[in-house]
Structures are given as C-alpha cells and as structure tokens.
Amino acid sequence: AQSVTQLDSHVSVSEGTPVLLRCNYSSSYSPSLFWYVQHPNKGLQLLLKYTSAATLVKGINGFEAEFKKSETSFHLTKPSAHMSDAAEYFCVVSERTNAGKSTFGDGTTLTVKP
Amino acid sequence: EAGVTQSPTHLIKTRGQQATLRCSPISGHTSVYWYQQALGLGLQFLLWYDEGEERNRGNFPPRFSGRQFPNYSSELNVNALELEDSALYLCASTRGLAGGTLQETQYFGPGTRLLVL
Numbered sequence: 001a002q003s004v005t006q007l008d009s010h011v012s013v014s015e016g017t018p019v020l021l022r023c024n025y026s027s028s029y030s031p032s033l034f035w036y037v038q039h040p041n042k043g044l045q046l047l048l049k050y051t052s053a054a055t056l057v058k059g060i061n062g063f064e065a066e067f068k069k070s071e072t073s074f075h076l077t078k079p080s081a082h083m084s085d086a087a088e089y090f091c092v093v094s095e096r097t098n099a100g101k102s103t104f105g106d107g108t109t110l111t112v113k114p
Numbered sequence: 115e116a117g118v119t120q121s122p123t124h125l126i127k128t129r130g131q132q133a134t135l136r137c138s139p140i141s142g143h144t145s146v147y148w149y150q151q152a153l154g155l156g157l158q159f160l161l162w163y164d165e166g167e168e169r170n171r172g173n174f175p176p177r178f179s180g181r182q183f184p185n186y187s188s189e190l191n192v193n194a195l196e197l198e199d200s201a202l203y204l205c206a207s208t209r210g211l212a213g214g215t216l217q218e219t220q221y222f223g224p225g226t227r228l229l230v231l
Contacts, residue, residue: 034219043118043204043222044157090157101170102220104149106156 002027004093006105014113019063019078021108023091026072033074034092035065038107044090050074061085086112116141118223120205126229127195135190135226137205144210145169146188147220148180152201160203163188164210195230202227 007022025033032051036044048059055067065076074091088107095101119138127133139146148160159172163182177193186207192199206220 036222041202041225041227043224044206044220045222046219049219102147102159104157104159 002031002093002095002101002103004091004103004105006089006091006108008108009106010109010111012111012113013081015083016080019076019081019085019110021076021089021091021110023074023076023105024072025074025091025093027093027095029095032094033065033067034094035059035063035074035076036090036092038088038090040087047076047089081110081112083112083114086110118205118207118221120203120223120226122226123224124227124229126231128231129195129197131195131230133192133195133199133228135192135203135205135228136187137190137207137223138187139205139207140221142209143207143221144186145208146182146186147206147208148188148190149204149206150174150201151204151225152198155201157204161190192228197230200228200230 004025013019034049035047037047038044047063048057048065050057050067058064063078065074067074088109090107091105093103118140121136125133145164147162150158150160160174161180162170166182180190182188202225204225205223208220
C-alpha cells in the first residue's frame with residue numbers, strides 16, 4: 001500500500017521569497033515520486049520526478065525537490081517565487097514503472113503576493 | 115508532438131442523463147487514465163486502460179464506465195448523472211505494458227468540465 005500527504009493545503013509567499021511545499025509519503029517498495037502543477041482550469045503539468053537516480057531532482061521553472069528516504073519526504077522548493085508560480089501543486093507516489101498504481105496528494109495551493 | 119486531447123471542453127447535463135467524455139492519448143501511448151477532480155476533493159483515480167482492457171478501477175460506482183478503442187483513444191461514460199458528478203475530468207496517457215516497461219510519468223490533457231444541473 002502507498003499513500004502521500006501534502007502537509008499544507010495552502011501556502012502564501014511574497015514574490016521573490018523562497019517556496020517550500022511539503023510532501024511525505026509511505027510505500028512498501030521503492031517508489032517513484034512526482035510533483036505536478038495545475039494552473040486554473042488547466043490540466044496537470046509535470047514539474048519533476050524522482051525514479052531512483054540522484055536524490056536531488058531539478059525540474060522546470062527553477063523548482064527542485066529532494067528525496068529523503070529516512071524522512072520519507074519529497075519536499076518541493078524554489079529559491080525565489082514568481083507571480084506565475086501561483087497554482088495548485090500535487091505530490092504523487094507511484095509504484096516504480098507503473099503509473100497505473102499512482103496515488104495523488106490532496107494538493108497545495110500556492111499564492112504569491114506582490 | 116501533439117499532447118493529450120480531450121473533448122468536449124465543457125459539458126452541461128441534467129440529473130439522470132448520460133455523459134460521454136473522450137480522450138486521445140499522445141501518439142505511441144497505449145495506456146489511458148481517467149481522474150475526477152471535484153471541488154474540494156482532490157484528484158480521484160477512476161479508471162486505467164491499456165491495450166483495450168480495463169487494468170484498474172478506482173472506488174467509483176458502476177455507472178462510471180469506459181472503454182478504449184483500437185487506436186488507443188478512450189471514452190468515459192457516466193450514466194444516471196447526479197449533482198455530485200459535477201467536476202473536472204482529466205485524462206492522462208503513458209507508454210503502456212506492450213512497450214516492455216510501463217512508464218511512470220503521466221501526461222495530462224486539459225480536462226472536460228462537467229456540470230450537472
């Protein structure tokens with residue numbers, strides 16, 4: 001069984017300040033982990049993914065995430081927020097090589113203040 | 115390369131009617147996934163099709179059904195619509211089981227917004 005918990009339903013930051021979106025997971029096997037972003041009324045876009053290579057994963061738009069097995073965490077960070085980063089973010093855990101066994105977190109809404 | 119496409123973009127139905135939503139995967143992808151994103155409920159897995167067969171099903175009643183065609187496009191049917199079926203329905207695709215290794219990364223379409231009145 002697997003599960004994913006996004007620890008904050010809403011995060012608000014000022015433009016130019018760091019972003020931290022937290023995700024903890026549980027899995028009975030070595031999982032793949034993903035972060036997706038969803039802008040209003042749009043589909044989900046892949047930001048980055050971890051699939052057992054380097055534990056620090058760099059994604060698009062300056063985002064990165066670090067896989068920490070000991071803490072079962074996969075937090076998403078960005079050094080400096082832009083207004084265009086305002087969106088909903090989903091952390092996803094998947095059985096490796098099997099998207100059919102994916103579990104989505106409940107999402108974190110990121111607000112960026114000017 | 116064209117992405118995942120979904121039609122229609124919006125659909126308005128009344129209670130008791132049937133809705134049909136369509137999805138075309140990325141060329142070369144044989145697996146299609148359907149999700150429901152209702153307000154306040156996050157993304158809920160509905161169905162997974164690969165090579166024309168239903169591979170997995172989420173915790174939804176039987177009035178949610180679908181199929182996958184030989185060209186790997188897919189249809190989601192919702193019968194006897196209820197008000198709480200109002201949601202954004204998302205489709206995603208990946209390379210499938212026939213490719214040897216099922217891909218983990220799902221590519222999403224823009225969704226169909228269903229409103230049940």
